[in-house]
């Protein structure tokens with residue numbers, strides 16, 4: 001459980017010669033009762049770790065697709081406590097690691113200590129808190145460490161090198177390389193500097209580096225994956241699942257399986 005489970009899952013994929021694939025889904029989109037099946041589907045089709053978003057009324061880092069998914073999830077009554085409850089009850093049915101993506105406000109309202117304890121009890125392995133800067137981490141880190149939860153840090157393309165080094169040193173599980181300036185959401189192409197930025201992060205990080213924000217086609221998965229250890233896909237997965245287009249999700253995951261291509 002916890003940090004080690006994330007490290008293990010990522011290591012297994014990399015040793016096999018594949019790239020890590022982390023899908024993001026919004027908990028409660030489509031009804032919270034769907035969550036165990038959504039997780040099982042992603043696990044079955046080869047996801048490495050699942051990033052599970054907790055809906056929040058003021059999602060400052062999110063673009064329209066994820067904002068709308070959050071509104072749908074809130075409208076059907078999804079709460080942090082509800083998500084933890086479902087995960088706790090279905091713990092034995094999955095072996096894929098789960099990472100929460102939640103704004104700090106929700107953790108603060110829940111109580112950081114209680115939050116971390118309940119996460120551990122529900123089999124959650126780590127958290128991403130996009131609005132918790134390095135300088136404020138003490139608000140959460142002691143509780144998270146006590147309950148063996150990895151705190152995955154985000155690197156932004158606007159951060160100076162010195163700061164990137166500190167982020168890379170502190171991160172646990174993986175380093176989340178935000179590839180664009182702006183909010184989450186599908187994009188058609190990437191600026192050329194992204195390649196250099198990912199290479200820089202690889203050179204300063206001992207922890208696997210995963211690229212996220214705007215990854216939305218199998219081509220993106222292959223391209224970006226070629227410069228780091230794998231990718232995170234949010235908006236495109238959220239949209240495909242909401243439309244019932246499971247084929248699209250499978251194709252995205254398949255693009256991270258380099259070893260399959262080599263054998264073919």
Ligand SMILES: O=P(O)(O)OC[C@@H](O)[C@@H](O)c1c[nH]c2ccccc12
Nearest residue numbers: 024061130184185213214233234235
């Ligand atoms: O939606 P995109 O562009 O594929 O980006 C990933 C992203 O959705 C997911 O990791 C995420 C959702 N909300 C966030 C807030 C901050 C950082 C990351 C996230």
